[in-house]
Amino acid sequence: MLTSNDVRQKFIAFFESRGHKHLPSSSLVPEGDISVLFTTAGMQQFKPYYTAPENALRDFGSKNVVTVQKCVRTGDIDEVGDATHLTFFEMLGNFSFGGYGRTEAITYAHDFITKELGLDISYVTFYKGEGVVPRDDESRQIWEDLGVADIREDGKDVFWGPTGDNGPCGPTTEIYCKNADGQDVEIWNIVFNEYFCDGSREKLDAGVANLKKLDVLGIDTGMGLERLLTVANGFQSVYETNLFNNEKTKEERIFADHVKASVFIISDGMTPSNTGAGYVLRRLIRRAVRFAKQPLMEEADRFKKMYEGTYLLNDHAEIEKEEHKFRLTLEHGLKEFEKGVDPFILATTYGFPIELTLELAKEKGITIDLEDFNKKMAEHQKLSQTASAGMFKGGLANHEPKTIQLHTAHHLLLAALQEVLGRDVKQKGSNITEERLRIDFAFDRKMTDEEKKRVEDIVNQNIQAGLNVVRREMPREEAEKIGAEMEFGAKYPDMVSVYFIEDKEGNQISKEFCGGPHVSNTSELGHFKIQKEEASSQGVRRIKAILE
Numbered sequence: 001m002l003t004s005n006d007v008r009q010k011f012i013a014f015f016e017s018r019g020h021k022h023l024p025s026s027s028l029v030p031e032g033d034i035s036v037l038f039t040t041a042g043m044q045q046f047k048p049y050y051t052a053p054e055n056a057l058r059d060f061g062s063k064n065v066v067t068v069q070k071c072v073r074t075g076d077i078d079e080v081g082d083a084t085h086l087t088f089f090e091m092l093g094n095f096s097f098g099g100y101g102r103t104e105a106i107t108y109a110h111d112f113i114t115k116e117l118g119l120d121i122s123y124v125t126f127y128k129g130e131g132v133v134p135r136d137d138e139s140r141q142i143w144e145d146l147g148v149a150d151i152r153e154d155g156k157d158v159f160w161g162p163t164g165d166n167g168p169c170g171p172t173t174e175i176y177c178k179n180a181d182g183q184d185v186e187i188w189n190i191v192f193n194e195y196f197c198d199g200s201r202e203k204l205d206a207g208v209a210n211l212k213k214l215d216v217l218g219i220d221t222g223m224g225l226e227r228l229l230t231v232a233n234g235f236q237s238v239y240e241t242n243l244f245n246n247e248k249t250k251e252e253r254i255f256a257d258h259v260k261a262s263v264f265i266i267s268d269g270m271t272p273s274n275t276g277a278g279y280v281l282r283r284l285i286r287r288a289v290r291f292a293k294q295p296l297m298e299e300a301d302r303f304k305k306m307y308e309g310t311y312l313l314n315d316h317a318e319i320e321k322e323e324h325k326f327r328l329t330l331e332h333g334l335k336e337f338e339k340g341v342d343p344f345i346l347a348t349t350y351g352f353p354i355e356l357t358l359e360l361a362k363e364k365g366i367t368i369d370l371e372d373f374n375k376k377m378a379e380h381q382k383l384s385q386t387a388s389a390g391m392f393k394g395g396l397a398n399h400e401p402k403t404i405q406l407h408t409a410h411h412l413l414l415a416a417l418q419e420v421l422g423r424d425v426k427q428k429g430s431n432i433t434e435e436r437l438r439i440d441f442a443f444d445r446k447m448t449d450e451e452k453k454r455v456e457d458i459v460n461q462n463i464q465a466g467l468n469v470v471r472r473e474m475p476r477e478e479a480e481k482i483g484a485e486m487e488f489g490a491k492y493p494d495m496v497s498v499y500f501i502e503d504k505e506g507n508q509i510s511k512e513f514c515g516g517p518h519v520s521n522t523s524e525l526g527h528f529k530i531q532k533e534e535a536s537s538q539g540v541r542r543i544k545a546i547l548e
Contacts, residue, residue, distance in 0.1 A: 015066035028268040036164045037277040042069035042093030043220040050168035050218040053097035063099030081250035083237035088261035096219035105219045106142045123150035127171035139173045160191040168193040180236045193218035251291040258288035259299040267314040285322045328506045344376040349474040406437040408518045415510040416458040443541045459528040466523040470500045486513040
């Protein structure tokens with residue numbers, strides 16, 4: 001059986017013997033190219049050399065280079081789990097910046113496939129021509145001279161690039177081989193970078209981007225290592241190669257692929273976030289969690305060991321952190337999804353990503369009104385700016401650290417009062433300074449010493465438990481529906497801020513309409529003590545308390 005190391009070494013040695021300089025893989029997080037989130041192809045680190053080929057000799061000591069490049073692509077993420085599609089893969093590539101042309105590029109590829117690996121070429125393609133780009137008869141003739149019988153003309157699928165918002169591009173010729181099922185699989189793509197496009201591929205396809213002929217022909221090739229291993233070994237899927245663990249089901253394959261991609265992305269310095277490449281990473285980890293049958297870190301460690309000696313993979317503890325957070329979100333969100341809760345509520349109240357809602361809906365044949373969702377989100381963001389500005393300060397005298405701590409203790413106190421005295425206890429007013437908190441609440445008698453002691457104990461137990469304090473924004477009606485506490489007589493907007501105090505399993509100790517601010521965890525509060533309990537007015541009691 002051919003292993004991944006066998007093929008990497010064969011490929012590099014083949015091209016080194018033909019005058020190519022071996023260069024290392026660049027980072028998955030592109031350097032100096034803000035037009036893309038990730039490195040998606042071997043040529044990405046070489047984009048400048050196609051427009052300034054004279055610099056290649058200066059920088060590399062050669063006009064011709066060979067690499068094995070780490071890549072991440074998520075455009076086909078819905079196809080991951082079949083026999084061939086992956087988000088993380090390695091791309092074998094040879095590149096030339098004016099060193100050679102079509103004849104050498106095609107002949108090298110033909111010889112490596114047929115002579116070095118001993119495979120049969122099923123068929124090849126060449127570009128039929130369109131607009132200012134002529135039919136690629138030269139490539140067709142080269143293949144014919146090499147003895148390939150099945151040569152097929154094709155259109156847009158065999159014109160590659162540009163990557164990002166602009167860049168080099170050109171016609172391609174593709175090599176197909178049969179897999180174990182007798183299906184034709186694209187193995188190698190040879191791009192002839194003859195043009196520079198002043199816009200993205202989308203603009204080019206729409207006819208609103210211009211192509212400019214480059215002074216020097218550039219060669220850019222790409223061959224997926226995993227696909228090549230599959231065909232070379234007579235396997236039916238990439239998951240049978242030594243780069244996986246023979247995962248069978250679609251769920252197992254998605255899990256393995258996404259964890260592997262996450263390990264590599266994190267090793268190149270990215271962390272999960274809500275924007276850009278960090279959000280793609282977050283989505284990959286979250287999708288992996290959804291299909292997981294084991295902790296993600298176990299799978300991550302397996303991949304780290306698998307690639308020892310090939311790539312340096314750094315600590316990936318971010319995966320474990322993200323998995324823990326999302327498991328709580330997933331548990332609550334899935335229950336609400338099954339109830340048919342509006343996608344907007346799922347997103348804003350339960351932190352359930354719209355992408356996951358769309359995936360689940362697709363599986364169940366449910367149609368999601370994205371236009372309605374986007375409209376609600378736009379209004380949500382507009383209104384939340386007002387709430388975030390501190391419209392409801394909860395009686396805070398200031399936003400000093402001690403005041404903020406007492407504000408959080410105030411929430412714990414109300415929850416404890418309701419637990420001891422009954423759910424009918426409602427807040428009537430509050431005042432919080434750096435020295436103490438004060439709460440007025442509806443209750444028709446003096447509390448006993450035993451009741452005050454029980455309230456103190458409950459608050460302190462919840463402080464010691466290290467509960468998370470989480471802010472979520474939601475429509476007022478939804479907040480009322482879930483029983484969030486509100487101050488008597490206060491007027492609230494259509495979109496409100498609700499603070500939840502909850503344990504690691506998501507069990508909620510407290511939920512209140514509130515604009516904040518609060519500590520992030522109750523362990524930051526210290527020891528709670530009631531100083532005084534007295535009458536405030538008819539049917540209203542008052543408690544003053546401190547944190548020691």
